[in-house]
Amino acid sequence: MRKRWLARPAVRPSESPDEPAVPGLSRPVAGLLRRRGFAPSDFERFLHPSVSDISPWNAVPGMENAVEAVLEAVASSRLVLVWGDYDADGLTAAACAALAVRAAGGESLVHIPNRLSDGYGLGRSAPGVCRAQGAGMLLTVDCGISAREEIAALETCGVRVVVTDHHDPAGPVPPASVIVDPRLHGVQEPWSVLSGSGLALQLALGLAEASGSKDIAPAALALACVGTICDVVPLTGDNRVIARCGLEALAEGAVPGLTALASASGLPPGPLSAADVAFRIGPRLNAAGRVGDPLDAVRLLVSSDPAETRAICGRIDVLNAHRRDLDRMVSEEATAMAAAEPDSPIVFLASRRWHRGVVGIAASRLANDLGKPVILSA
Template sequence: MMQRVATERWVVREPHPAEETLQSELGIQRLLAAALVDRGITDPEGAGEFLNPSLDSMHDPRLLPNCEEAVRILMDAREKNQRVFVHGDYDVDGVTSTAIWARALRRLGFDVLPHVPHRIKHGFGVHEDAVFEAMQQGAKVLLTCDCGSSAIEAVKRAKQFGMRVVLTDHHEFGSEVPAADAIVNPHLPDNKYPFPHLSGAGVAFKVAQRVSEECGATAQQFQRAFLDLACVGTIADVVPLHGENRVIAHFGLKVLSRTKKVGLEALMRVAQIEPGAKATSYDVAWRLGPRLNAAGRVDDAAIALQLMLTEDPEEARALAQRLDELNEERRSEEMRILEQAEEAIQELNLADEPLIMVFAEGWHRGVVGIVASRICEKYNRPALLAAVDPETGLAHGSARSPETFNLHEALMLHRELFRSCGGHARAAGFSVTSDALEEVRSALVRHAGEVLRPEDLIPTRRAIAAVTPAEVVHRSFIELERLEPLGEANPKPLFFMPRVRLLEVQPTSNAEHVRFRVEAPKPVYGIGFRSAQLFEGVRPGDTVDLLFRAAINRYNGNEYPQLILEGLRPAVE
């Protein structure tokens, strides 16, 4: 666990009157009511919809901007037996989006050629080399997924080659919108789609559903066939897990648990997810996602795409094993870059800057994004890392940011300094000439200093409620599992327990982990993973404040509530 660099600020949300209403109307305990209110859900009807997701609550795909024009173009290509070149992206969202389109269209009798770019050779977005390949392969329709919103020149070239262009994407637009024949993107200006937070896989899923319906399939048939892929892309892309994304994740995990796609089955085996076992959002985010991403990060995303498309169990096993090996390579490279980035931060005295940007030769550009996330988390400020290629004179980088800083806006304000840039508010990518790196760093540090307040840079832990030891009961903790699937904008709740007396403090067989018990009407146990230093100088009998997440410990057929320690300090009066 990386240690935080500034004194933490603990903030505890005050009780809200709606919590009592939700408790009485829904018959739930206070902790779940507090978690719902913390998510902005204050009325019983909205709470019921959140706790009981329904596929019937999904919005009509035809509400997506230009969806029907996209369907018309694709149906015309099917009637004329024209080849459709599907262009995705090299991350999990892009790979699963491409797999949804390729599998769905092939099932419907389309002539399909799927493609995902090579991160190093092509970079993010629609590369003109891919457009040229599509032309050479005889494609008459260029269909993008999880990319295309910034592909101004590539779209122009495709049109020059006589292709019709359909963009399905979820990324935000720059100052110019591509001149495609149909752009299906919930971020398109002035569109009326009710939910703007779909992943690329989510957009592909909905538009492909409409194509399937036009070919005679029902929505239910399509959803049963493709919710597993849509779920993996949605969770792995860290989009907010509420609204339609929650529905996709909830039902997609059920389909994933019993998937018949041999590629997903093989991947789950190497990730040590038992066949038929209940899949969780944790499994996707921390087991499946990293392995799929590893191909695009340190090798070729085409490996991951082929795994999602293959019908051959033997090929699937070999590809899944290869992804597992690539993930180990990625971990090793990540630790090497992290160590060097930390050294640079210390040597250049960057830790106190409002924005941290470091770059170096010899870094793998497919891994710098993960390290940027870790730097951002540790220092609680925007972090940009770039890999410099001395042969080309270019640097390719990734950026991550806390919610207090909008990366997309910052990059767009300074886009004249970049060769290319784009992304979202909290995650972005860019390329820049190496001789402009210092200028970029100075400009972005200056901008961050103008936008961020000093208090924005202090790590803040936000607990949703103060809890007494008497409230640590099985029913309250088991109810919290109804919040699953957990993820972005729907995290595992953090609770505050003030002025509690420690009765036991014991190290585990691993000296970094500590078990403890607190004074309560019934025994209340907890565990702190990698938390030994928090207990330095702490003894049984001490009164402390705790931050914790609730868990149910299941062992030998027994269940009991357990505190998962997130923070400990001497009790504050």
């Protein structure tokens, strides 16, 4: 594997603090934090974050309008259909948003498109799904910012659309009633790098505060923590606080389904690490989206029934074992095929034997091993 080392410039002695910026903080650690771009006033928040360090929910552009729109739907007894994505970030975001709407007194359902038959995002089936479910509002999480035509059709037929997304738009923004997307604002704020589940957390906090409903912060934090870590967004700003505080909420059993999933993955009770989430919990959630029914993962995340969570964990574990077998087969075959042309600057391989749900992770691993672009097609 060819590594590319990125070294940060050393801090000049004149820039190093003469005294620790935080009581008990050594000078080398303070210098390291400076090299990472932190001012002394930020040291405490970085080293010892608390929930109060998360940006206010209404600091995120558009979030006040989103909360107001959802509460209007709740007040008028309109069903809120939460439309998510099939990866861990999208699944946890969907569960978080659905629970928040219910806690505010509303009715919510979740729809997750099938990776193989529907593809990513809203797609042309969105209006039909909304009609079939009787939805008066469509709330997107971790998707929607590029679904201009679909959202225009929904708004035209009377379905209000609230978009929460953290991706760059592929073209002009859609004509949704409300759009929340930090990428549209081009600023560097603690909320700028929030994932889809991080935005769902802010929506949940806003709904709880504005409606005076039951506080779901521990569950929302735990869900956002899993989505944030698994989506590999930078663990800086609000994301670091969400990860740290969410891990504590996870250890306290804030989401019974995640507690059951951690146990099913072989993790002992007690504190969890980011690595536990990334390599034990996340792959199991993703397995449902890659080779199974992603709604099974959502059912797990919103359930408080021990029997139901155990049953779903059993199904997800079987899917995860199947996903590993498929991934191993694709990786081994692709590696052997790539070895036949070692001097090629790019690897482009295809096979009808491969499963579309795992070629992406296999391609990423092979690209990392070979140090060059890899495209795998199934």
